[in-house]
Each structure stands twice: as structure tokens, then as C-alpha cells.
Amino acid sequence: MESYYPDQTDLAILKLLQREARLTYNEIGRRLHKSKSPIIDRIRRLEKLGYIRGYVALLDYELLRECMMAYVHIQLKDHSGEALELFQHTVEGYPEVLECCHTTGANDFILKVVTSSLQSYNAFLRQKIDRLPNIGQVSSSMVLAQCKHSTAVPF
Structure with a gap:
């Protein structure tokens, strides 16, 4: 390129x-x-050249019925390159995961997750996240209201 x-x-x-x-x-x-x-x-x-990866419509989550958002903080047990890559590759395939960020600090990853209900979020955690190898701790922050939503990069 x-x-x-x-x-x-x-x-x-x-x-x-x-x-x-x-x-x-x-x-x-x-x-x-x-x-x-x-x-x-x-x-x-x-x-x-990849500066523009695509074009999307930004949706208002609060106007969509049966839509809830959470941030999932995940600590892994193993931090080898292979373990990190396996985790990333797996969660990229989950449609509920809108964003996956490898982070510094107490958590290894933060996921932005959207599901239709608290019950479906619980099913997502139990049937997908909890069954992944190498999962240490998982904690969730449920979004009560979204005061800003932008994808624009400030430059």
C-alpha cells in the first residue's frame, strides 16, 4: 500500500x-x-488507502425499542500474544459487540455491547463471554443515558 x-x-x-x-x-x-x-x-x-473505511448512519439508541447498551470490562488470565489475539478474534464475531478496545490499567479489554434486554445481555455474558477460555474477571457498566454519541475524530 x-x-x-x-x-x-x-x-x-x-x-x-x-x-x-x-x-x-x-x-x-x-x-x-x-x-x-x-x-x-x-x-x-x-x-x-483506508482513511475512509465506510459510511454508516448513527442511530439514537434511546429511540429504539428494546435496546440497551453496556460496557463490559474484562481481565484475562493469560496475556500472551496468542491469548490476546484469540480473544480479539472471537469477540469480533459477536454481533452484540460494537467496539472492542485493548486497554491499559486494571482491565485488558473494554467491550461496548448492545442487546435487546437485560435478559439477552445476561444470555450474552453466560453463553458467549463466560465460555471463552482465559477469562478472569468480568464487570459491567450499564448505560442509563447517552449524552453524547459521535464517531468523528477531532483533528
């Missing part, structure tokens, strides 16, 4: 797309005082 760091125009495009991914090439060009053609080329390059 070619080595490339986005210039100021690329960064401006990324900022716009983070806020409004449905902007047309024409609208992005208008806002940045550029024509459509170079905007298309730049966006395609940013996609090809």
Missing part, C-alpha cells in the same frame, strides 16, 4: 464527511471551493 498522509484539502473533506456523510461531490467541492472531479479523486484515494 502506498505511503500517504492527507493534505489540508483531504483533511477538510474528511471533516465534512464525518459530520455529513451524505454530502454530494458537488456540495463538498462547493464548500471547499474546488471542482467535482478532484473531490471524487481525493475521496476515492482516501477510501482506497
